[in-house]
Amino acid sequence: MSATITILAQHLLNGVLIGCAYALIAMGLTMIFGVMNIANFAHGEFYMLGGFVAFYLVSLMGLDYFAALPLAVAIVVALAIVLQHSIFRRLREAPMMTTTLVTIGLSILLENAALLLWGPQPQSIPTPFPTKPLSFFGVYTTPLYLFCMAVTAALIVVGHVLIRRTRMGKAMRATFQNKESAALVGIRIDRIYAYAFAFGAALAAAAGAVLGGFIPVEPATGGIITLKAFVVVILGGMGSFVGAIVGGLLLGLAEALGAGYMPTGWKDAIGFFAVILVLLFRPEGLFKRV
Amino acid sequence: MRTLKLVLAVAVSLAVAPLATAQETVRIGVVQPMTGPVAYDGNIYVNTVKMLVDDLNAKGGVLGKKIELVIEDGACNPAQSVNAAEKLVVRDKVVGLLGAFCSTSTAAVMEVAKKHKVPLITGISTAAQLTEQGNPYFFRAVATTPMLGNAFGPVLPKALNAKRFAFLTLNDDWGRSMQASYPKAIESGGGQIVANEFFQQSDLQFLSQITKVKAANPDAIVLAANTQQAVALSKQIRELGVTVPLVGEGAWSSDSYIKLAGPAAEGVYGLVEYVYTIKSPINEAFVKEFQAKLKENPSKFAGAAHNVLHIMVDAIGRAGTTDPEKIRAALEKTDYNGLVGNIKFDAKHQAYGQTVYLSLVKNGVPDVVETAKIAKP
Amino acid sequence: MRGLPVAAALIVVALCAVPLVVHDEYFLHLFIVSGVFVIAVLGLDLIVGYVGQLSLAHAAFFAMGAYTSALLFVRLKWSMWAGLPAAALLVGLIALVLGSVILRTRGHRFIIITVVFAELMKLVATNWVDMTRGFMGLPGLAVPPLWIPGIGTIDITAKSHFYYVVLFAAIVAFLLCRALVRSSVGHKFVLVRENEPLAESLGISAFRYSMIAFVVGAALAAAAGSLYAHYVGFVSPDLFNFSYVTIMLIMVILGGKGTLVGPALGAVIFTFLPELLREASHWRMIVFATILIVATLFMPKGIIFPLITHLVPRNWRLRNARAA
Structure with a gap:
């Protein structure tokens, strides 16, 4: 694989890893x-x-x-x-x-x-896991x-x-x-x-x-996690499970890619901007309730 | 009317309450973060000055009086640090201030020191512009980031056998001033800069930044982080399969970092103002006492505490009085020999002449592999 | 009824006497900081107490005011006398734009968006380094001299002088808010809070009245x-921290929301308390959080305002009850 694609794949993998966690946390919050x-x-x-x-x-x-x-x-x-x-x-x-x-x-x-x-x-x-990284x-x-x-x-x-x-x-x-x-x-x-x-x-x-x-x-970890979970819940639609799952993965990927190809200081801003856009154009979120 | 009485009663009781100030002791104020993000390192500093003041008092204190420390928590927060400094100067009538930790807090405390005309020494805040403001009451007994960069930048390419350098630092005054000042020095030694990345103070997950740095294919990564982020950072760098040498300002040679990072700390270089493996009688005595009383090896924050406390007490002794103005004047004439050699202040109250160290962690011990002297700016 | 102006005058006299009685500069410092918080918290009471919208962006407005004034000072050499109104105006405008988007949403979305906005502003202050110097903050802000016609120019950098500037500003802010909530606009605030559908059916736009409270x-x-920035001499992104909005909410809620007097006193008490509790700083926030939970659950009227109304003469109480 060319270096660019390898790096892209690495960003995507990072995004899925964090995105799964966002989704899990947001599911509970939306519930x-x-x-x-x-x-x-x-x-x-x-x-x-x-x-x-x-x-x-x-x-x-x-x-x-x-x-x-x-x-x-x-x-x-x-x-x-x-x-x-x-x-x-x-x-x-x-x-x-x-x-x-x-x-x-x-x-x-x-x-x-x-x-x-x-x-x-x-x-x-x-x-207990070995710390040696695995390479694919x-x-x-x-x-x-x-x-x-x-x-x-x-x-x-x-x-x-x-x-x-x-x-x-x-x-x-x-x-x-x-x-x-x-x-x-x-x-x-x-x-x-x-x-x-x-x-x-x-x-x-x-x-x-x-x-x-x-x-x-x-x-102090809790504060930022709460905020991210709220971002996911508003993106996905408040009270929507599918929305929480999809929204969580999307936020994880968007942050990983955004940080990957823009100044990293703005990483956390990506979700916040998305929330304001969703609010302007689709206030009920990407998915309806339930 | 009752409200009025209440208000008056409160006002009067507040006015009368403060302490009678016939001073039997020489009071020195300390503003350090004992809570908040850098509390761990702040507490090391506080415990060190406490230990050293006991020693000094056992030897008779200063001006024939005992030294009394008044310690307040600044929490690495400018507003809280201002309140703490106001209390120390105005209520406790301290003759001098030691602190603060984070450069933003120090910048805020500096304004208080200037307002009340009380000398302030920092041993930790390295943001270059602090001494550029010409605040007559502020002294810095530590090399700034650009000074450290100038001292070590030219040697780094050779010492690390690297040409392509990537930066990954905290996004604050410290990290930014590092990324602004190091490149020139590194380039003068034959290196080149291939990436400039930052992370935030609250980040503990750095996968995106590490991946970006990796994409630039560096031979070495230059870092700036305190203990708590340094641990996560170096572990995650290795977990993403990056094996190049790491060199950093910050916690990279401290016991707590080495213990917490475990195998990820091996082979990490530190650019430090102090490391406990310095071979000198004064340092060996300090390390021995520190190990006996505080059960660990002194970090650079302990070293900083040792420097600033002794410089302050030395100035009080030479001033021959507790008048802050005279102490300030005495501080300007500082010529102190301590843990890291000789320290003097230049016209802007920036310390120079001291030795700085390049350390390398081997089997959990940060050995000194290179030294340099801070030139007069 | 006659007792009220007399009591008010006495309180003002007592407040004016503070620097004469209190020589401890540390306490004067706390009085000044209290005064600054009184002004901010009165504004929060309009939104939270009168129109009943929980805004978590208030500390961000405070920080943005501090930054606006500081930037005008550092970059354009504007003194505080120009910087303060400019900050109020600019941040008011930003609130207008923000409000036109988010005040159309109601309920939880509104609350969450206000936090998101505050965090976003913090990121701007942190990352727009060319303008704000990021985490380095803006140091060296100064208090300008004050020119009074007939007296001339006076230096107000001393705490005992700056105290009067803050006191004056706090009294003006209080009178302004009081006039607002006692006007027909203020009555509509309360109607929107108490029964929005009814208000709408009477042709009172909840959006418009929420907006007035939000912007003011x-x-x-x-x-x-702005006052805080020039007094302390330094601004940094820490001003955007969530803990500031929490402490402002505690001041309003425990003071007694929707009473102005309660939150104002709350601001004074909750500036002094944390300082007096310095020794127990680890327990401080736990105690505050517990008080906040218990008070919200069991004492919706707050603690301080009910306590005062209990202490002061009855006729004043009646009048205040009507005003609220």
């Missing part, structure tokens, strides 16, 4: 948004916590890497359930101003709690990157199937469309809320735990 | 930013 009608500004904190808990389990408690990942997700989900019962339950009929301010408060709270618990320095989760015709990757891509892609598929095929998923989608009629046909909105929130948190935590192997997590 | 609020934030 919480669709079911609960809450723009969860603390969503990125679940990613951060997933990474930190996994780091803690592997690095400080010496747990096996593959056991630590699901355990980290479980611990974050447990925390999410506590938050749902103590705080989010009260936000059901609350005005948007209240729900947003509370989630902003929660994101500051979780970030600073992490700072107190684990300190400010970024941490990478030690992985000059395009480089590592076993860890491939593992990340495989896990995030698999979780996206699993999430999609859960929402499409299971009774709970169908009930959730019904709640998306119309809360009152969902309640009328006997769907317990309370339980739907709890599941949606736990599910959203789980996806973000899983992304954090997996990516934490090569992108160090720090307490 | 942005201009106030910019004016505050």
Whole structure:
């Protein structure tokens, strides 16, 4: 392969790797948004916590890497359930101003709690994978990157199937469309809320735990992740799953290619510009709800 | 009326509360980031000055009084650093300031020092323009990035056996001034520049930038990053199959970097103002005490703390008074011999004469492979 | 009713006396910073408190005002007296353009776009190095002398002098906002907030009235930013950090949104508190975040304003209740 194509392929591979993570995080956010009608500004904190808990389990408690990942997700989900019962339950009929301010408060709270618990320095989760890179015709990757891509892609598929095929998923989608009629046909909105929130948190935590192997997590990570997830959700259409998946991959690729062929300082601006364009020309996003 | 009483009561209590200031001690203020993005390195600095002040006090302090440190967190944030400096100068009545870490914070604190006529020494902020402003109260006891570039740029092509150099630095004053000043020096040594890339302060994922640098096919990559980004950066560079030598300003010879980066740190060159493997009696004594008390090897931030504290105390001693104006005058006549050799200040209060080091990590130890002296600018 | 002007006058007198009583320059510094925040937060209260739109771009307007004024000073040698109105005007215009796009959307989209806009502006300040010097920031901003007819030129660089400039600006901002919310425009703000469909059915355009609050609020934030830039002498992209918008929201929400007095006091209290809590800086944000969550959930009227209304004479309370 010529050098130009190799480099292009490398950028595309980088884009897919990051894009899968964006998609996974945005799926959770769009789920919480669709079911609960809450723009969860603390969503990125679940990613951060997933990474930190996994780091803690592997690095400080010496747990096996593959056991630590699901355990980290479980611990974050447990925390999410506590938050749902103590705080989010009260936000059901609350005005948007209240729900947003509370989630902003929660994101500051979780970030600073992490700072107190684990300190400010970024941490990478030690992985058992060999660090030697693999080369395919000059395009480089590592076993860890491939593992990340495989896990995030698999979780996206699993999430999609859960929402499409299971009774709970169908009930959730019904709640998306119309809360009152969902309640009328006997769907317990309370339980739907709890599941949606736990599910959203789980996806973000899983992304954090997996990516934490090569992108160090720090307490402040959550903020930028939340922002990126919001960008994806607005691009894809608020409350749309397909939109979150496609939007996530698109953003990952656009950032990788944009940074690859423009001054890298503007990388983060690509998504932001896209949001403003979408808002001007297609306010409902690229995909409709559900 | 009740509100009024409340307001007055608050105002009065605020006015009366501050401390009685019959000073038994010589107070030196420190503004360093103890929280925020560079808190780790900031805390090393703070712990170092604390340790050294204990030593100095054990030897009788200065002017027959004990030295008292008043330390405030600037969080690498200009606004917070200004508040911290205001508090130190106005409330705590410190006779001199040490800080800040990030050049933007130092630039902001400089204005406070000038306003209140209190001398400020930085040992860390290397942005060239800080000393170009002609602020009479500001002193810099560390080589600027252009000075370091001038000292080492011409030797790099030979030392690294490289011709094509790519830059990948933090997008701030430091990284930008590096990319502006190094190329000329490197070219004078026979090298050429093939890529100029930046990353942001919040980035921990550099795949796009690394891929771009790789596309330029360099023989060596010149980096600027502090510990936390340096670790992720060097690991990801290797993970994308880039095997050329790395040389950087920043954390590249510190213990914490070498420990966290593991195998990715091997063979990395550092362009540093201080490294703990310097062979001199004063440094060996410092390293020994540091290892015993703080359980690691001193980083360049510890070295910077050692320099600025001693320069300040030396000036207070020579001034013979705690009058900040006299201390400022004494600082101008500094002729200090420390960890990195002799330091003097030029007319713009920029330090010169000290030695700088090119280090190379081998088996987890940053050996000195080359030295240079900072010329009078 | 008669008590109000007297109380107001006394408060102004007390505020004027602050530099005479408070000789500690550090506290004066905090009073000045509080005053700057009062101006910015009054603007935020118009948007958040009166028309009920949660704008997270407010700190960005503050930072843009600071940058506009600083750039005019550095590049064109404009003094603060020209830079401040120019900053307010320019940022007001930017808010007008931005608002014409985003105020048509409602709800969550609006909130998210305001954050996105703020981040975008930060990227501009960081990356447009030729103009803004990027992370290096713009140093060396100065406070100009003040010329008063009949008295002549006075140097206001001293804190005890600059305090009066900020106090004057804060009082003007307060009176301006008070006049606005008590006018027919202000009543329409509240109607839009309380019942948008009803307002629309009465021919009151939610878009237009949201826009007025948004633009005036942005201009106030910019004016505050300009004062801050010249006072501190330095601007950098850190001014765009999300933490500034958070602290401004805390000032408004805990102060009591939609009351002007509450947020203004909130600005003073939440400038002093973090400084007094320096020792516990690691816990500070945790405590604030908890207060924000609890107050939002259980005390929608805030803490400070209800507390004052409880303390002051009843007739004043009635009048304020009507005003709000």
